[in-house]
Amino acid sequence: MQVVIVDDDPSTLFITSAVIRRIDDAEPIGMGSPLEALDWLAVNTPDLILIDHVMPDLDGMDVLERVRAQRHLADVPVVMITADTSVKLRVAALESGCTDFLTKPIIVPELLARAQNLLRLRLGQRMMRDQAAILRSRVEEATAQLRQQAQELVARLARAAEYRDPETGLHIERMACYSRVIAESLGLDPDDCARLAEAAPMHDIGKIGIPDAILLKPGRLTDSEMRVMREHPVIGHAVLQGSEHPLICEAAEIALGHHEKYDGTGYPKGLRGEEIPLACRIVAIADVFDALTTARPYKMPWPLDTAKAYIVEHSGSHFDPACVDAFLRAWTSILAIHDAHPDPDFTGTDAGAFR
Incomplete structure (x- = not known):
């Protein structure tokens, strides 16, 4: 001393x-x-x-x-x-x-x-x-381990959902990246952007409860089939709700709200405007844009500029205008993500819509 x-x-x-x-x-x-x-x-x-x-x-x-x-x-x-x-x-x-x-x-x-x-x-x-x-280091180590476990759980559940709907290919990876760059363009905290990207892949986990005859149908769904399909947000929320981990909580929120629309015409709750959690408003754009630009059993992919125009056209109705503006500011990054994660060649039938 x-x-x-x-x-x-x-x-x-x-x-x-x-x-x-x-x-x-x-x-x-x-x-x-x-x-x-x-x-x-x-x-x-x-x-x-x-x-x-x-x-x-x-x-x-x-x-x-x-x-x-x-x-x-x-x-x-x-x-x-x-x-x-x-x-x-x-x-x-x-x-x-x-x-x-x-x-x-x-x-x-x-x-x-x-x-x-x-x-x-x-x-x-x-x-x-x-x-x-020493105690602080142990707490940080335990926190990191819990975060890693939550990330692994999210990844495995998302992979399980993908096995039910294999034609979506790299959809969950692309839309997670799209969600992150939109959040960054909005100026969100880096930790919030990272958590959003980790939680977004869970948005369609509820599809594990949808019958294959509906989920994989190569064509438009009937009204009754669409009602069944629209149960997947509620199913996904039921799977994820109740956790105390922030990542799982956000994933549950996104699973429930990613089909809500800014004008209140979405489902399952018909929320309007900022009643819809911000993470859901961001994921809604990322999810629809990737669905439009990706081949599915029921549709051919849309050109990127056409899909972009669709997002702009539905600003204020389907989508939050602030999130649309952020999407447009991040357009260069959006294109880079699309080019970096291409799906294998796929020949489908153009049903003219996305689900």
Whole structure:
């Protein structure tokens, strides 16, 4: 443990250093100049500082105030050594952050006892700080592990949904990326953008409860079949609801609300405007755009510009205008995502609509 001694008197510096050496694991660092000491202290953190009161250039009070002005020295104990026993000095020093006092001429047993006590306290303080850092690290590790487990659960459930509807190919990957860049274009917090991209692939998990005859039908659905299909948001929400993990909670929210429309004509609840969670309003654009531009058993892919025009045309009715504006600002990124994740060649029938 390092003990800095600041005293312009060489004999006092020698004696004080000799006393500190008698303490186990204590290393005295003597400084004859307060300016030299402050330069050293600017880049080092000792465990105890002993300061003489009367010195040239700067007195002990000046040194004390400059020490306490540095954040890394804020909790280092400081002892002022002085022949001045006035209450005024001691009160002023205590108000400036002085820890203790020693009276000149130094009494060796008193110096030894006070220094030992302060170093024990400092050691305990360091051990508590280290323990807090260890606990903080363990909490961060546990949090990261929980996040990883939630991400894995989301990925596996999304993969399960994809096995039910294999023709969608890389749909969930593309629409997750689209959702993220739209969120970024809206100026959302990076953590919120990342969580949205992780939760978005779960939007259609409810399709695991839709019969294959309806889910994979190569053509338009009848009204009764469409009513069954429109149950998938409720099914998906039922699968995901009740979790305390933010990622799963957001995935449940998206599963329920991604077919709501800005004008209130969507399903399953008919929410309107900002009643629809923002994540759902973002995913609605990403999901529809990718559905339009991707081949399905019931339709051929639309040209990118045609799909873009569709999104713009339905701004304020199907889609949140602010999210549409964000989609347009991110158009270059949207095109890059589309080109980076192409589906295999597919020949379908153009049913002229998306589900």
